[in-house]
Structures are given as structure tokens and as C-alpha cells.
Amino acid sequence: MASAVAPPTAGAGRRIVVAVDEGDESTYALTWCLANVVSPAGGDTLVLVHARRPRPVYAAIDSSGYMMTSDVLASVERHAHAVSAAAVDKAKRLCAEHPHVKVETLVESGDPRDVICDAADKVGADLLVMGSHGYGFIQRAFLGSVSNHCAQNCKCPVLIVKRPKE
């Protein structure tokens, strides 16, 4: 064996970070991880990480150029919070079906690429699990693939799960 560093072992206190968003692919990635990676004997901790989108700067001006009122901005903000909370709640409900797994959550505002990589570093992840898409077509076109970025930049192993087409 060429490497002097021993890998972690299933169930021996591994910390598995799962990137969670409101999409079906993220849900499938979490389900796949629970069925295939998490030790059925217990001992693993799942850290559900969600990147809340920061309020974009242009949100203060609507498409016709008028300033939005603070009421409208507050409503946009409330909606974003509700979407985030729903995504994290759904993930926690899925985890609750596996009582042998400890679950933690971490929600941060920012670019999902940075939030996810930083979270993996911060919690000392043994593995990062994520869907291959997530965060929508438009954002992907501007940001590049979140999963590609994480696969290249995170220090831990990265598992990219695609939702089957059928």
C-alpha cells in the first residue's frame, strides 16, 4: 500500500457532509447516501449543508427600473428563507427514517460552491455527497457546475450522485 495515510472506516465516527437544496437531485443524493454509504450499525454523523442564496444586488430595482419598496424586499427575503427551511426540513425528515445516524445542519448564505467546500473543511468531512446539478439551470450557466468545482477543490472524497432518468 503506497499511501501512509489510512482512510477512515465505515461507522467509525465518520462525518459525511451532504449538500442539500430544494431540488429532486439533492433529495436523491441524500437517499442514495443513506442506503449505500451510511453504516447501518451507526456511528456516522451526517452534516446537512445548505447554501442560502444571498439577496442579489439587482433585487432592489425591478425590471421597469423602479425601486422596490422595503415591503417587497422583505417579502422576497421571507420567500428565500421559506425555501431554504423547506429544503432542510425535507432532508431532516429523510434522515429521521434512519435513527442510527446522527444529524447536524449547517445553513450559510453565499455562493454554494464556497459554502459547501468551506463547510466540508470546517467540519472535517470524511466525505462530501452532492447531486450533480442543483441550483438551477441559469445559475449553473453563470457559476459553472457546483459539483465540478467541489470535486476539484474540496480536500475530502466527493461523491456526485445523478438522479436516474426513468
Place this chain on the structure above:
Amino acid sequence: MASAVAPPTAGAGRRIVVAVDEGDESTYALTWCLANVVSPAGGDTLVLVHARRPRPVYAAIDSSGYMMTSDVLASVERHAHAVSAAAVDKAKRLCAEHPHVKVETLVESGDPRDVICDAADKVGADLLVMGSHGYGFIQRAFLGSVSNHCAQNCKCPVLIVKRPKE
């Protein structure tokens, strides 16, 4: 649960493809997979896939422009075969320490990106495991990252394992 497709389950006859080359990162990826993904209860099959580099066209002419003799070409070919065989043998020895895992091997000539993705499709892989590099700096510069390509193009989940620096 949003997805109608149920993911495979640990130990229930999963087919896990591991990309094998002569590098340490590939060895670490296989070790990581054996310790963290393969079910200790048995039932999984590891398919070790190795892409043998095709003999490059320019090999017939050496740097000073002289044709190489068929003896030299045969010797280059023998060396490539020996490197391939050593990589696969090393991987099989690592697997032999886990007698509950069934092991198959698949060696094909060609661009590693195509060989690995095609193999994953052909064997109906439930998971593809690979190192993040492999295949050398020069080839990576020309071909792009093999793992990036597979993460984008393989239909199954892809686990990219980096060897820790320490």
C-alpha cells in the same frame, strides 16, 4: 420522497466499478472504497477497470526522425503491458484482503475517459470510484481531467477520492 426510482442498497448485489491505474491515488481510492463503501457483510462485486494506453502513432519515429525498429516497438509494447499488469495485480492483492468481496477485472485499450465510462455502462455499475488524478500530468493537460469527464458523463454516481497530502 420526490424520486420514483429507489437507489440500490449496500450489499444487495451492487456492482462497484473502480478505475485502476499505476498511481498512488488510484490505490488510495480503492483502499478508501474497500473501507468505506463495500458492505462488510458481503454481496458487492468490485469491477476493477484499467485503461491500457494505446500505442501512440508517433512511437514509430524517434526524436531524431529515424524509424524505430520493430524490436524497439515490441519492447515499448511489452513495457506498457507490464505496467498495466502490475497495476491490476496490485489492485487485486488489495481486494484479496477482503474475501467477502467478489472481484472482476476489465482491461481495455483506449482513452481512459472512454474506457471507464463505457465500462461503467457495460457492467451496469451502481457506483464508479476513481482517484481525482491518474494518468500523469502531461496526459491530463492534453486530455483534461479524467475524473471530471466521468463525473459529467457517466450515468451512475461517481466517487472521486483524493489522496491526502500528509
